[in-house]
Amino acid sequence: MSEHSEHEHHIVSPKVYVAIFAALLILTGLTVAASYLEMGVFNAVVALAIAVIKATLVVLFFMHVKYSTKLTKLTVGAGLFTFIVLVGMTLCDYITRAWGRW
Amino acid sequence: MSSATIVNLPDQSTARIPKMNYLSKENGLLSWLLTGDHKRIAILYLISISFFFFIGGALAGLIRLELLTPQSDLLATDTYNKVFSMHGIIMIFFFLVPSVPATLGNFLIPLMIGAKDLALPKINLLSWYLYVGAGILAIYAMITGGVDTGWTFTTPLSTHYVNTNVITTGIAIFIAGFSSIFTGLNFIVTIHKMRCPGMTWFRMPLFVWGHYATSILMVLGTPVLAIALVLVILERTVGIGVFDPAKGGDPLLFQHLFWFYSHPAVYIMILPGMAVISEVISTFSRKRVFGYTAVAFSSVAIAVFGFFVWAHHMFIMGISNYSVLIFSLLTMLVAVPSAIKIFNWAFTLYKGSITFETPMLYAFGFMGLFTIGGMTGIFLGTSGTDIHLTETYFIVAHFHFVMVGGMLMAFLAGLHFWWPKMTGRMYPEKISQLAALVTFIGFNLTFFPQFILGTLGMPRRYASYPPEFQVLNVFSTAGATILGVGYLLPVLYLTWSLKYGEIAGDNPWQATGLEWQMQSPPLTENFREIPIMDHEAYDYEWLERQKEKEVASVG
Structure with missing residues (x-):
């Protein structure tokens, strides 16, 4: 690992941030919508799955893990x-x- | 004991403690309370953990005095519950967990890897303040009524049935947990980023490997303890119901969360002890640790396996039979890396030039007592025998063999071993050898009878017991008083040695670690210039060549 790359911060363009923000909003809407469907045990599964996807997006892009x-x-x-x-x-x-x- | 010794002190008539060192650099209380120096923080920790050790020890004394007679006569039964709970809480969270990492680890890791300090000095100081704050809160909780749930806070007892200071104590442990996370985080970053040139992973002393594994456990495990405690507090205050079957919760969930931390916590406590033993055994048998790589990886293996065995604390608690089977099998796995260590240390001794200075005596104590503690863990990990032995004194004896016989012996071994480096002065050898012996005898007399009591069926956590168990309990209490003397002696002679001990010089043990190649006590910045590691760890021939070079250049 070179000294150089450690101190070089990857600059994420605003476009990416906006896109991720939009994705998070859409997924939130999806969670709300899914809660109105009657899916039995799968209600929880779907809600959790969407939450996991959202968390992953936040960790990867907002927390810069993808570029680390x-x-x-x-x-x-x-x-x-x-x-x-x-x-x-x-x-x-x-x-x-x-x-x-x- | 023969006169053979490796101790090599400078001529006492001319030797002086170096004028510039980390202790003399600045004076005054503030220079200590606001320091970023890892060595000073280590000393602060050493003083505070010793304080808590003696509180915990006094509580242990009360427990043993109560158990001198079959009736509950010295303490009322609910007071007894509080005493053993506070003994456990203080000894585990305020002594054993920070004992070696926060004192010796803090002091030595930068010295051993050739760094000027830990990576995050302010976080290091913050961790000490959190520790002290948490400690004060725990003592406050103890004075204002105590807590009687045992150190495990088992639900539903802790959430529904007791009216003691569960919340205050829970918050104290929550805060202490963060102190421990910060220490671990600091070590991980330091070991990854601050090794000096030439210090590859496999040239690091095994002390550093042990602490690396410990740090992984601290960082990954402790948050789960925090979660479990917060849930208990929320359950008590607002009744969220995660642990309450009436609201769809499950009391066993608490134990899953709690032991998910608290089993690895056992390794947080013992791994730094093993780290110390590797250094001591190598130095006093003048040999490279046998199977260096195996010992290094066994530390990491213990850390990883440690996360897969927690439910062996819950065999009789109502978990499913199938999961008992799985966890029992996995528990057997964790014995393997521990055995690798013991066997490798034994092979290190083989054909070594062994000398019997105090640290080595403690290390021998560790090897014997930890092996007994570990082997009885196999009895308990076997689900059949566990049903008979669990919740009896067999358990108490088992974990005291590991924690007191193992960890505390290792702590004392390390403290004596690095005392000359930390203070610049030697401790008095003869009396400390005696203390090591007294500790060993006292320990066995205290805890061995408890194995027998356990197999006979004496339950733990009761203030009274059937009269036929009295003889063994008297032995145990008598042993505890001897053990008490064994622990008081070091406090006295180590304090004495601060002023009157012999000047130690740079390398009294002729050890190979980088920390021994500098002045004692070290400079605040550790190294005048960053060293270059050009040899393997425990290379005694390199040390000989260094000495020849010195003689040649002086001559």
């Missing part, structure tokens, strides 16, 4: 990985409780 060094990406990835372990393995317990005893 590999080390920063790895750091973000590590946080995400830990979060998946937490939720995933906790769900292992919740899902299998209904199976009863072996």
